Amino acid sequence: MKTMTASLLAGAALMISGATANAAEVELWRLDCGTIDVRNLGVFSDTFEYSGEKRTLTDSCYLIRHDKDYMLWDAGLPAALIGTKADASAVFAPALTEDLPTQLARIGVKPEQIGRLGISHNHFDHVGQAASFPAATLMIGAADLAQFKANPLPFAVDPSFIKPWLDGTSKVDPILGDRDVFGDGSVVILSTPGHTPGETSLLVRLEKTGPVLLSGDVVHFEEQFANRGVPTFNFDRADSLASMERLTGIATSLKAVLIVQHDASDINKLPAFPNSAK
Numbered sequence: 296m297k298t299m300t301a302s303l304l305a306g307a308a309l310m311i312s313g314a315t316a317n318a319a320e321v322e323l324w325r326l327d328c329g330t331i332d333v334r335n336l337g338v339f340s341d342t343f344e345y346s347g348e349k350r351t352l353t354d355s356c357y358l359i360r361h362d363k364d365y366m367l368w369d370a371g372l373p374a375a376l377i378g379t380k381a382d383a384s385a386v387f388a389p390a391l392t393e394d395l396p397t398q399l400a401r402i403g404v405k406p407e408q409i410g411r412l413g414i415s416h417n418h419f420d421h422v423g424q425a426a427s428f429p430a431a432t433l434m435i436g437a438a439d440l441a442q443f444k445a446n447p448l449p450f451a452v453d454p455s456f457i458k459p460w461l462d463g464t465s466k467v468d469p470i471l472g473d474r475d476v477f478g479d480g481s482v483v484i485l486s487t488p489g490h491t492p493g494e495t496s497l498l499v500r501l502e503k504t505g506p507v508l509l510s511g512d513v514v515h516f517e518e519q520f521a522n523r524g525v526p527t528f529n530f531d532r533a534d535s536l537a538s539m540e541r542l543t544g545i546a547t548s549l550k551a552v553l554i555v556q557h558d559a560s561d562i563n564k565l566p567a568f569p570n571s572a573k
Contacts, residue, residue: 328371415511436493489535
C-alpha cells in the first residue's frame with residue numbers, strides 16, 4: 296500500500312509540474328476518423344438547447360510520438376463504412392473516406408509500431424478501427440471495459456470492435472483514475488467520467504505548442520462548456536458537469552489548447568495532416 300501511494304504521489308507531482316530529468320521528444324498528429332451527420336441535435340442537451348437543429352460532427356483520432364514510442368488516441372469509425380452510402384433516414388449518419396493504417400503510412404508509421412491504443416470511451420465511433428492495431432496495449436477506463444461484457448449492451452457499445460483484447464490475444468490495461476502513460480508527465484490520461492462511466496481525456500505536453508487537452512466526449516461542441524449541455528444518453532449527469540468543470544479548469548491553469556474532438560471548428564487548432572504539432 297505504501298509503495299502504491301508513493302507511486303501515485305510521484306505521478307501526481309509529474310502531472311502538475313510537467314518536469315522531467317531527460318525530457319522526451321513529443322509530437323502530435325490529428326488524423327481524420329470520419330464525420331457524423333446528426334439530424335436531431337436535440338439529443339445532445341437534456342435542457343432542449345438544440346431542439347430542431349442539425350449539425351455535422353467531426354470524428355478525430357490522434358497519434359502521439361514519445362521519442363521512439365507511438366500511441367494512438369481513439370480509433371474512429373469502422374473502416375467498413377468506406378464506400379458506403381449514409382442512411383438518409385437515420386438520426387446519426389456516419390461516414391468515412393480513409394482508414395487509419397492508410398493515413399499512418401503517409402508518415403511512415405506501420406500499425407505494428409503502435410505500442411499503446413488509448414481509447415477515450417467505448418462508443419463505436421471511438422473504437423471502430425481498434426482491431427487494426429492488435430499489437431498495441433489497449434488502455435481504456437475500467438468501467439468502460441466492463442460495459443463490453445454487459446447484457447444488455449449500453450448505447451453505442453459493440454464488443455466486436457475490440458475482440459482481440461476481449462479474447463485475451465491482445466494486452467489490455469484497464470485505467471482507474473488518472474494515468475501518466477510514459478511516467479514523465481508528458482502524456483496523461485485524465486479521468487473525466489459522465490458521458491460513459493469510464494470516460495477519459497488526454498493531456499499532451501508539447502515543447503513548442505505547449506499543453507494540449509483532447510476532450511474525448513466530455514462535450515461534443517465548444518459552447519457546451521458554457522451552456523452545460525448534457526446529452527440525454529450520457530451515463531451520469533452530475534459526473535458530466537464535474538468533468539466539464541475539470542477540463543476547463545485544467546485548460547485555464549495550464550494555458551492549454553483545449554480541443555473538442557467532435558467539434559469541426561476545433562480542427563484548425565492543430566496543423567493539418569501530415570504536419571504535426573511539436
